Amino acid sequence: MFFDEELSFxxxxxxxxVLLILLIFVIGTSGYYLLGxxxxxxxxxxxCAYMTAITISTVGYGEVIDISHSVFGRVFTVILILSGMGVALYSVSTITAFIVEGDLKRILExxxxxxxxxxxxxxxxVCGCGITGSGIVKELLLTGRDFVVIEKNIEHIEKAKKMGEFLYILGDSTEDEILLDANIKKARGLITTLPDDKDNLFVTITAKELNPDIRIISKVIEENSAPKLLRAGANSVVSPNxxxxMRMASELVRPHVVNFLDGMLRGKEKHFRIEEFTILEGSRLIGKKLGDSPIYKETDIPVLAIKKLGESEYTYNPPHNMKIEAGMVLIVLTDSNGLRKLSGFN
Incomplete structure (x- = not known):
């Protein structure tokens, strides 16, 4: 939809x-004919047509029409040359920009x-690729997630692309058609990081209408906007402020913890994260004790906590003799490769 509009433009x-060139040509031919x-x-x-062609193109093959004694003819020719050159320059630059300077290439891409x-x-x-959005893009790239960015400003996209290649759509994420272009009906989750709470609210409402099952995380600026976003369908709201x-306070009172987390999140060789892994029906892990399961035997991935199906509380540092059940959510410390290995057990 967006692509069709851009191509159409x-x-x-x-x-x-092309029409401007034809118009000048028709005016020139008709003008010389009427002067005659x-x-x-x-x-x-x-x-008259030949005279118009050589006048507009400034080829100068020789006048087939004698206007040496016609004042009106000379004035008309001067006007035709000036207007023709202007139209020709505009037309050539437009077509050149489309083919040579990248417009066509960008449209095809x-x-x-x-x-x-x-x-x-x-x-x-990801709706919005400003300061907050670019940080989210970086995290999704590092952890190997599939995602699409919606952003109106191409400069923000180009800046974010320095971190890695990703799919994006240039457009307004508050519009239904743009969200549909992002295949929202098949999306797992949406993060809206627009600089205005009203826009984030509108995106939340629209996204929930298009995909009632989608998980929505919204940025919030004003504290009193948080309840409205939650009522509109956001699963969670986050205030960057x-x-x-909280980060500044943590730097003050628990600096070693902050350094540890920074090292985990910003490691150059491996990108460790605290991830969640859900045990699905039919998983070969079901019925096994945690310590005897392939999680420890084959991957040695530490399980930090477990939440059983239907319960709201987590069991922290779960014992090795805890039996694995369907629907359990395991909180683990691993990288993207480890998470893929865990998915293989399902």
Whole structure:
């Protein structure tokens, strides 16, 4: 949808340029023809067309129409040359920009991205790629998640792409069509990081209408906007200001903990994260004791906590003799490769 609009706009500019050339050509041919009638010369239509062509193109093959004694003819020719050159320059620059300078290439690349997005399932959508959004993009790239970014400002996209390649859509995430282009109906989750609470609220409402099962995380600026976002369908709201103040306090009172977490999150060789892993029906882990399961025997991934199905409390540092059940959520410390290994047990 967005791609079709962009392609249509570019084609309209090219068609407009071609029509302007044709218009100047028709005006020039008709003008010389009428001048011939006015001055009793009876110039042929083909001669008028030829005269227009060599005048606009400034080729100068020689005048087939004698206007040396016609004041009106010379004035008309000067006007035709100036307007023709202007139109020609505009037309050539428009067509050149479309073909040579990358407009066509960018349109084809975006078409390719749209086709890739259509095939995505269980992916994430990031609305906004500013300061907060670019941080989310970095995390999703590091942990190997499938995601799509929606952003209006191409400069924000280009800046974020320095961290790695990702799929994106240039557009307004508050519009239904843009969210549909991002394949929201098959998406697992959406994060909206727009700079205005009203826009985040609108994205939340729209996203929930298009996909009632999607998990939505919203940025919130004003504290009193949080309940509204939750009522609108957001599963959770996050205040960057609140997180920032908590980080500063932690740096003051527990610096070693902060350094440990920073090292875990920003490691150059491995990117460890505290991840969640759900035990599905039919998993070969069901019925096994945690200590005897492939989790420890084959991967040696530490399980930090377990939440049983239907319970709200977590069992921290679970004992090795705890039996694994369907629906359990395991909180583990691992990297993206380890998480893929765990998924193989399901």
């Amino acid at each position: 570019s084609l309209k500019r090219i068609i407009q340029a 009638i006015f001055e009793g010369k009876n110039w042929r239509f083909l001669e 975006r078409r390719k991205m749209i086709n890739k997005i259509k095939l995505m399932e269980n992916h994430y959508i 609140a997180i920032g103040s």
